[in-house]
Amino acid sequence: MKASVSTPNAGTPILLMAPFRGITQKSWRNAYARHFGGFNRMFAPFVTGVGTETVSFKKLTDLVPKNAMVSPTVPQIIGTNPKEIIAFAKAIAEHGYTELNWNLGCPFARIANKKRGCGILPHPEMLEDILSKTVHEIPIRLSIKTRLGYHHPDEILKVLPVFDKFPLHELILHPRTGKMVYRGKADVKAFAKCQKHSLHPLIYNGDIYSLTKFENISQQLPEQNTWMVGRGALINPFLPLQIRGISLTDEEKRTRLEAFHFELWHHTCETQKHESRILGSMKAIWYYMAGVFANGQKTFTKIKRAKTNTAYFEAVEAAFQNDFANDDALETFFLQLTK
């Protein structure tokens, strides 16, 4: 067990953007960093099936060239083959990356049932074997993003001593089990318990959806200073700035949101041919971002119904006229998502 730190939430918070496969690819991350900012680093969604030899360029498109990333970026891999993890680490190292994140949190059955993502957590001996074959063979630092367990929240207590044996760069913990997927509540108390059982400092991730909620979780975790924000930033892109004490007028917010949306729209039109595909990609963003407005659910319903670009723009222009959500409305919207 490590000695406890006495200063509550000391210093400026370090804020990390969580990865979201299908949403936070390079175009989203760059547009976000240009129009909102506030994150110290952004984690790229996981890459899978990279093979054990030469990693094909297709697997690296979200990550190269590194100097095209507006924000410092951390690549992520999912899988359990040490050779594959080493091959990917070497490939991204050649492109200038200094950290690889290993996904031990993905809860989806098709992944977890193959003992990948959080599916490996009930098997700490397997985890130890993979880490012992990997950590010292890769040319860059290894970090891990994980959960409390796959089936049970106490699986982590057998996993933390395994992590303790290795020089991990970062350990991000989302205090839900895999079976909960993204529903229910993140268990802040369970995270606090893990802090006491880990030699590695933990990074907190889960349910930071408003400034009020951030302050509430900070009070419960007085030693914590590094936070990963997920859906909270997809819903309200101003959240990291708010956490940093920067508040914008509604007019400034609207201008930035419109510019962000415009950039994503253009990028999507350049990369997708069919109207239905373009609208599908944009709706995936609005599924969360509609919640930045006071009447988030209604706003999303109108955008979701749009079947043509014209109908889509009518719905989006109407959305931009809405009032912004306060912290109560953000909570209502988030709880609706996690029901």
Ligand SMILES: Cc1cc2nc3c(=O)[nH]c(=O)nc-3n(C[C@H](O)[C@H](O)[C@H](O)COP(=O)(O)O)c2cc1C
């Ligand atoms: C649609 C979707 C895609 C996700 N993709 C990834 C991913 O590629 N890698 C990862 O580590 N986590 C992924 N996550 C999990 C998030 O990064 C984050 O850990 C989770 O949403 C909990 O944080 P939050 O409560 O702040 O949203 C995904 C979650 C969702 C809902």
